[in-house]
Amino acid sequence: MPQEVGRQYKEIMKKYLESHSEEDLYVGQQFSRRFIEKEIAPEDVISIHKTAMIELHPELRNEVWDSFDFLIEMMIHYGLTLREHQSLIRKQE
């Protein structure tokens, strides 16, 4: 499953990078709902994004990949807070 999601993510982003259209950007935003349903953590989204960019644009400079690693770390506490939310919701159900 995560590989499938990664493949779809890459395809949607590729389309946006080529078209720059608001419509393709919106497709991405809608796709992210499925990420949340599948409880994919925000730090994993950055990781999926990094993998897609490596595959689409391997020529980019190292600073880009390093900056994604930094961003993954920044998202870890957001992921923890979200999981707290999901367990709170479950308790209320």
Next chain:
Amino acid sequence: MPQEVGRQYKEIMKKYLESHSEEDLYVGQQFSRRFIEKEIAPEDVISIHKTAMIELHPELRNEVWDSFDFLIEMMIHYGLTLREHQSLIRKQE
């Protein structure tokens, strides 16, 4: 305040991009706790990250900046879910 946070973020990331040290990465992770306390949304973190990268590495290719715009859209629903959590917490207090 947001400008100050952006400046600090840039400095911390700059250090990491130069050192690649686990320690500097950890400083970033700890710094993100303050972001959550200040209720900075995850999509705003990507935006702050993009601004810092533009200032640190303006020479990077357009694909990088466009990919950050795509990532911002991906984070919007995560931001909504987090705000829902924060309002739930407040109700319980």
